[in-house]
Amino acid sequence: AQRVTQPEKLLSVFKGAPVELKCNYSYSGSPELFWYVQYSRQRLQLLLRHISRESIKGFTADLNKGETSFHLKKPFAQEEDSAMYYCALMSNTGKLIFGQGTTLQVKP
Amino acid sequence: NAGVTQTPKFQVLKTGQSMTLQCAQDMNHEYMSWYRQDPGMGLRLIHYSVGAGITDQGEVPNGYNVSRSTTEDFPLRLLSAAPSQTSVYFCASSPGGGGSSYEQYFGPGTRLTVT
Numbered sequence A: 001a002q003r004v005t006q007p008e009k010l011l012s013v014f015k016g017a018p019v020e021l022k023c024n025y026s027y028s029g030s031p032e033l034f035w036y037v038q039y040s041r042q043r044l045q046l047l048l049r050h051i052s053r054e055s056i057k058g059f060t061a062d063l064n065k066g067e068t069s070f071h072l073k074k075p076f077a078q079e080e081d082s083a084m085y086y087c088a089l090m091s092n093t094g095k096l097i098f099g100q101g102t103t104l105q106v107k108p
Numbered sequence B: 001n002a003g004v005t006q007t008p009k010f011q012v013l014k015t016g017q018s019m020t021l022q023c024a025q026d027m028n029h030e031y032m033s034w035y036r037q038d039p040g041m042g043l044r045l046i047h048y049s050v051g052a053g054i055t056d057q058g059e060v061p062n063g064y065n066v067s068r069s070t071t072e073d074f075p076l077r078l079l080s081a082a083p084s085q086t087s088v089y090f091c092a093s094s095p096g097g098g099g100s101s102y103e104q105y106f107g108p109g110t111r112l113t114v115t
Helices: none
Strands: A003-005 A010-014 A019-021 A024-026 A032-038 A045-049 A072-074 A083-090 A096-098 A102-107 B004-007 B010-013 B019-025 B031-038 B042-051 B054-057 B064-066 B076-078 B087-094 B110-114
Touching (some): A003 A083, A003 A096, A019 A102, B010 B019, B019 B031, B042 B064
Antiparallel strands (some): A003 A024, B031 B042, B031 B087, B042 B054
16 A cells, blocks of 8 residues: 655754654655645645756755655754645555645744 | 635634635646645645546545536535544645646645544
8 A cells, every 4th residue: 555654743942953854655666755845824836856856945865775764854953844744655656645734834 | 827726725614514725826837726724634635636627536535525627726625514524725736747746836835623
């Protein structure tokens, strides 16, 4: 089965602390993985995709096929990073499968 | 470009009523999808379309109908509303194909309450 799991509903850190949002997936073959973000009162938007190996707003995510993980990391959290984060997997039929989402709360 | 637009923003229905959630995009995207967002459940795919005249079911299609008569529009119909359909509904579109075309563009959402 193709599945995305985000084990944490809520992650609360202080400003300046490192952040790691966990994402594990189940997929046979080479996965296409994404992180989407939803800031308060804004629409859901793409943050980054593994295929482009980019860093957006200081966030990075590395695909680990051995551990079937795609964790989102940032070395120093900012208050404006507070949002809902979704990990997503492109299925082999072209559908996007989302995880349950993790709310990141960055405290001052 | 307006991107992906959805109407209405809010709606309250009584059990058994029917209604249509509207979604339109002006980016000439082939792929369009409907999701529902529920606490602890993430985003679940209801129906999707790979082009005008072609639709298919997602993960949670029961109680919903869709059609795609034009590239721009992808309405979602609730046939007989139930309290379990209380949710936030998001429409999304993407160019389709591979690579960067996988990015989905989301609408602002419709918050639906069924009493």
